Amino acid sequence: ERGTGLIDLRCEQAGLAVDQTNLVYRAARLVLDRSQRPADVSIHLTKRIPMGAGLGGGSSDAAATILGLKTALRLGWSIEEMGELGQQLGSDVPFFFVAPTASVTGRGERVRPLRITDRRWTLLVNPGFPVETKWAYQRLSGSRTAVRPISEAHQRLAVQERLTWAQLTDLAENDFEVPVFAEHPILRDIKEGILRCGAEAALLSGSGATVFGIFNDKAAAERAGSIWTGRPGMTVFVVPTCGKGIEIDVENLD
Secondary structure, eight states, rough: GGGGOOOEEEEEEEOOOOOOHHHHHHOOOOOOOOOOOTEEEEEEEOOOOOOOTOOHHHHHHHHHHHHHHHHHHTOOOOOHHHHHHHHHHHHHGGGTTOOOOOEEEEETEEEOOEEEEEEEEEEEOOOOOOOOEEEEEHHHHHHHHHHHOHHHHHHHHHHHHHEEEEHTTOOOOOOTTHHHHHHHHHHHHHHHHHHTTTEEEEEOOOOOOOOEESSHHHHHHHHTTTTTSSTTTOHHHHHHHESSOOOOOOOOOO
């Protein structure tokens, strides 16, 4: 409504809604309603990663919207206040206010920053098709009879403030792999191929469909990625592990 400001969201990505169903639009509406600032907002959304990829694209966009409007409107909200707002949009949104590394527990609302003291290179292979998150959760729920307690090793990680990649790669696991790999065997093949290329660890990212591998150096990650580069539908990224959090550009926030 006019009393809490108008939202103009634009994006060139084909097939992406820019109405009230979009997480960025919903995030902007939450901020304007909560702050009661009568501001009109223009947002240009540029998508650089595949949708439905298990990479948190929509959730990070929502978090960036909250953080950007908080900055533009000089709201002075704390990380906890922004996290409470983000939780209304998705369980993984609060993480991005603490990113790039954090321990996340509960339903995603308890986020504690961590620091990884060394760096790695990450290979990401997207197969060209999405995995719908709701479907993945339903399959995960139906494929197991009980939830395993968190191991002592994982509990020790959760209380530390500094970690090394070696500590993380030794314990990396993803429960979504069982149901998602059963439906999409190509993703298991990608993971096994990444490991054969010398990755320290490889996993399905989130609920999929992207698979990632952790490498000690860029050249090794690029050599592994070359196996899938150019295959129909597949997209390959090689990027360094992130050392800083979300950066906000508020030029188009009016």
